[in-house]
Amino acid sequence: MRHVLKLGIPLRGEHAARDCGAQGVFLFPKIVEQSIRVLMRMLCCLLLLACIACNKKPQTKFGQLKELADDGDVTAQFKVGNSYYLRNSKREHKLALEYLEMAAENGHMEAQFLAGFMYDIGEGRVGRDNKKAGKYFSRAAAQGHAEAQQLMILRTQYGDGVPKSAAKAFMWAVLATANGDPKAGRYKRGMEAELPAAVVKNGHRMAKEFKPKREPIGQQED
Numbered sequence: 001m002r003h004v005l006k007l008g009i010p011l012r013g014e015h016a017a018r019d020c021g022a023q024g025v026f027l028f029p030k031i032v033e034q035s036i037r038v039l040m041r042m043l044c045c046l047l048l049l050a051c052i053a054c055n056k057k058p059q060t061k062f063g064q065l066k067e068l069a070d071d072g073d074v075t076a077q078f079k080v081g082n083s084y085y086l087r088n089s090k091r092e093h094k095l096a097l098e099y100l101e102m103a104a105e106n107g108h109m110e111a112q113f114l115a116g117f118m119y120d121i122g123e124g125r126v127g128r129d130n131k132k133a134g135k136y137f138s139r140a141a142a143q144g145h146a147e148a149q150q151l152m153i154l155r156t157q158y159g160d161g162v163p164k165s166a167a168k169a170f171m172w173a174v175l176a177t178a179n180g181d182p183k184a185g186r187y188k189r190g191m192e193a194e195l196p197a198a199v200v201k202n203g204h205r206m207a208k209e210f211k212p213k214r215e216p217i218g219q220q221e222d
Contacts, residue, residue: 069099074217077103078111085114085123093123104136107215112140113148120151134161141172144212146179153187166195170203175210 062083068076081099084092097118103111116136122128134155140148149172155162157169170191176184192200 069102074103074106074108074111077106078108081111082114085118093118097123104139107217109140109143109145109215112136112143113145116140116148116151130161132161138162139215141175142213143215144179146176146181146184149176149179150181150184150187152176153184153191157191166199167202167206170195170200171206171210174204174207178207 062080065076065083066080069080077099081096081103084096084099087093087096097115100111100115100118104115113136116133117123119129119133119136137148137151137155141152152162152172153169153176154160155169156165156172158164170188173184173188173191177188191203195203
């Protein structure tokens with residue numbers, strides 16, 4: 001029985017088939033693991049790109065408004081400054097003054113008034129500055145801001161940060177009263193009773209000749 005094979009002993013070809021099958025079983029998990037790693041790296045790159053894109057484009061309306069303000073939009077500068085002003089912290093009041101002064105220097109009447117008010121009471125870590133307060137109140141009053149005109153009455157009467165002039169102080173009283181400011185009417189009546197008739201007459205003349213001078217938005221004062 002020369003050609004009888006012993007049972008249970010595999011042939012050489014069977015050994016090779018089994019080896020290939022075993023290698024395939026071990027290689028498959030490694031291929032899957034490598035594929036997962038590649039996919040994870042791609043996902044991380046996509047997330048990083050998304051984060052960079054988010055940082056370039058503000059997510060909030062305030063962020064968009066601040067970006068416009070930094071690019072020179074005067075209305076946005078006032079809105080950002082006013083928003084910071086309404087927050088109750090010294091740091092944010094300082095930022096408020098920075099943006100309000102940007103808008104004020106560019107002719108924004110409300111920004112001029114609020115910047116003057118902050119300098120008048122010393123907000124924004126700057127302390128009181130009568131000259132700057134007088135400067136901004138004067139510019140807002142000249143544009144027709146009623147409350148700024150009312151505040152200019154006593155400033156002009158006593159020379160507080162602006163040149164002293166009784167006649168011009170009375171002029172502001174007349175103008176602010178005509179613009180509906182409630183305090184201005186009381187000042188006007190008191191000044192009419194106390195000031196010389198010639199000063200009152202001159203003040204009335206100046207008020208009659210006064211015309212609001214609106215500053216072009218975006219044009220800084222020399």
